[in-house]
Amino acid sequence: MGWFSDMMFGKKKKMNIDKMNEFYKPYASILNQQGDIANQMLDPNSLLNMQRQGMLRNQQSDMTAMQNQQTMKFGAMSGMSPGQIIANTAANSSRSRGELGMQFNNLLTNQYDRGLGLLGNVGMQQLGEGDRLANRYLGEIAAHNNQIDSRKQLTLDAGGLFGQLTGMV
Secondary structure (H helix, E strand, C coil): CHHHHHHHHCCCCCCCHHHHHHHHHHHHHHHHHHHHHHHHHHCCCCHHHHHHHHHHHHHHHHHHHHHHHHHHHHHHHHCCCHHHHHHHHHHHHHHHHHHHHHHHHHHHHHHHHHHHHHHHHHHHHHHHHHHHHHHHHHHHHHHHHHHHHHHHHHHHHHHHHHHHHHCCC
């Protein structure tokens, strides 16, 4: 049935892989953006994590300074020797550095877990949307091709009926 059939009933559509890829482009762009954010969350040396570490460092420094001031005041009021006051403030500073290290570790662990979760969620959402659009496109092709097949069958049926009516069959 080749070219004659195409002239009479229309040409069947074929899948165009470039069109399929076009459906995924906008979602791939969003996925790339979300992937970049997730990668920043996963990288302990990213700007995002360095800013958060800086914030923690400043908060811990302020807290340590307040604790050391209170230790010095308490020491002066209670008659502690200057050596004892220095030893207590050094102990406060050391304890504060240990707490800061744990906070960094918790921050990075949480960021890593959140980054992985974000990356997985976005990937699944974008894949689902791309699949939905691709399936819609394939459905449109199938509907178009089914119309052509129906026209062909109708013509064949009409030809058969005409042949029976005229005694040709």
